[in-house]
Every structure is written in structure tokens, then in C-alpha cells.
Amino acid sequence: MPQFTGFPLTGLDFYEDLEADNSKAFWTAHKQVWETSVRDPMQALMSELEPDFGPAKMFRPYRDVRFSKDKTPYKNHQGAVVHTSPGAGFYVQIGAAGLFIAVGLYGPTPAQLAQLRTAIDNEVRGVELENLLAGLTAAGYTLGGDRLVTRPKGYPADHPRIELLRHKSLTLSKDFGAPAWLEKPRAAVEIRKAWEELRPAAEWIAAVTG
Template sequence: MFTGFPETAPDFYAQLELDNTKEFWASHQDTYRREVREPMEALLADLAEEFGPGKVFRPHRDVRFSADKSPYKTHQGGYVQVAPATGWYAEVSAEGFRLGGGCYQMDPGTLTAYRKAVHEDRTGRELIRVVDALRDAGWEVTGDRLKTAPRGYPRDHPRIELLRHRTIAAMRWFNELDVVSSPALVDRVRADWDQVRPLVDWLRALHR
């Protein structure tokens, strides 16, 4: 059962940002397990009945193709997947607690289906309504985007902003520490993930 993230969890990541070494990690593994990983696992478990089983991302970075060889991620992500690369997300870091949902990666087939759905009036207008409602509720709609129109679509397309997306998600920071460090966070994440559900459902439909 989730009891809250300790108020020292962001401090752990603030220290890791300053000393991202195997030596630091080796001497603070118990802190990471107790104050970060186990609370995230408990949070996802308490939400599993409604949203599905979650996973906690590994702390190690894949540095094979990166100029930055820092061995550890400076945040802990938790994820509930409902379709390929699509679902709900939660994260704790030195900056606080963040959550949201959407699609973080589209393979060529999914990207083609996404653009076709945005272009089609019924599904495209539905996504506009979903995105506008999320923005009105204070969400940041973000993602990797092209600088111009994708090939085959006019620059003056009525939904060109959405067509330029190669990934899309709604994210927000939640930094009420008294809630983040208490069991009440479960209900707040549940309510926020419910707000994002129309976006997740729209994206999940691309795989049907």
C-alpha cells in the first residue's frame, strides 16, 4: 500500500545530479530502494485495478549512443502501458513529481495511422476537442514535432499543429509536497490520469 514518497526522495536525485557515479550509487542503493523505487511500485500497485499493471523503469541509462556517459537516470519513472508505447506515466525527480499520459514513441506504421486519423475530419476534430480540453484544464500538451508539415500534407492544413507531432502526451507537474508525501497522492494521480484518459484512448484506437 502506498504511503507517500518521503520528502527526501527529491534530495536523493539532487545529490545524484551532482555526483552521478557508480561510487555514489553503490553507497546510496538502500536510499534509492526505500525512498524512490518501493514507493513508486506501491503507487502503481494501488492504481492497477483501474488502469492496469504498471512497471518501474530501470535506473541505469543506455549510454551506448549518447555523448553523456552518466550511468544513472536523474528521475524515476513509472508507467502503465495500454498499447505499444502508449499509456500513463508518473515520475519523481529533484524537480518534484510529474505525471501524465500519451504516446512516447511511434513506429512508422503507428505514425502513418496517427496522421491519417488527424487528417480525417471525425477523428481529427475529436483529437482537437481532447487537446483543447486538456489545455483548458492546465495540462501541457507536448511531444516531438516536425518543424514543418509532414510529407504529403499541406502547410495550411486545419490541424497542422497536430500533424507535426511524432509523439504526443499531456503532462503536468504536481508539487504539493504534503500530498506527494502522503497516501492522498493515489487519489490525485487517479483523478489526473482520468483527465488524460480521452487522449490515451484516442491513441490506443490507432492499434485496433
């Protein structure tokens, strides 16, 4: 595997152009740019981070349009995930806007969602999560995920962690944009640093849903 040297800005330009012309003709004419500026650097990055976080899965660049009203054939970003439990893990993405990093529980099964809410309800586990989230949001990460409009069944409206209990998925993320280090080897250092900061949250999620 070639050494990771950064994400070339030509990759970001590729996705900006793809957003303007998401067609097979454009993709075919510019596929080599995607391969050299997006795919190959992402593979090299994942290989470099594997000893610390585990093997990664790169997502396909093609959209599944079978059940979508949006029939554009290609994704406007390239993502990769290191799973810590089914439906959960570390995530990194490159697109027109630059670098995006996250951890979380993205598509829980009903059983996992029940496990998550049981842990949030617990006075020890729930407070532990609250403290983790407080520290990470103070460090600049954004708490996200799909949420119920109302409270989940079985939990009182005045529960001290009702806002967390409303979550149907749970993520922590940060948009880094396109800093000068993105196209340099330092990008691997910064991504590793972010994932390490997020590791306690990833481990908490894996422990209660894995």
C-alpha cells in the same frame, strides 16, 4: 505488497544529490535511500492503481550509455508506465523537481505515426482530438512531443490541423512539483485523478494506434 503511504521527500533529496554526483560510488553508498524512498513507494503506488489502469512497468534506474555522449550511469528520475498500446500509455515520474504525470504516444513506429496522422486528418477523429486537447490544456496540462519543422509529406500547409500533423510523438503532461500531499497517501488519489482526467486522450491514442 506494502501499502502506498506517499513519496518521502528524502527521495527528491536523493535525486538532487545524484544530479550533483552521478557516480557509482554515490549510488552504492545511497542505494538503500533509493530503494526505500523511491523504488518501494513507486511499486506500492503501481500496485494500488493496477485495478483501475492495468499492470505497470517500472523503468530501470540505469542509463543506456552505449550510444550517448553523456556517460553518466544513472537516470535523474524514476519513471513507471502503464501501456495502453505499444509505445503509448500512462506515465508517472519522481525526480528532484517532484512529481511529473503524463499520457501519450512516446516512440511510435512508422506504422503508428501514419495511423496517428490519418486519424488527425480525418474530420471526425481529428476534431475529436482537437476538442480533447483543448479541454485538457485548459485544465492545466501541457501538449508536447517531438515535431517536424515543416509539414509532413502528403498534407497541405493550410490543413486545419497542420500543427497536430507535425507531431512525431504526442504527449500531455503536468509538473506537480512537491505539494504537501506528495509524501502522504493522498498522492495516490491525486495521481489517479490526473490519470482519469487524461484517460480520454489515452484511449483516443490507443484506439488509433493500437
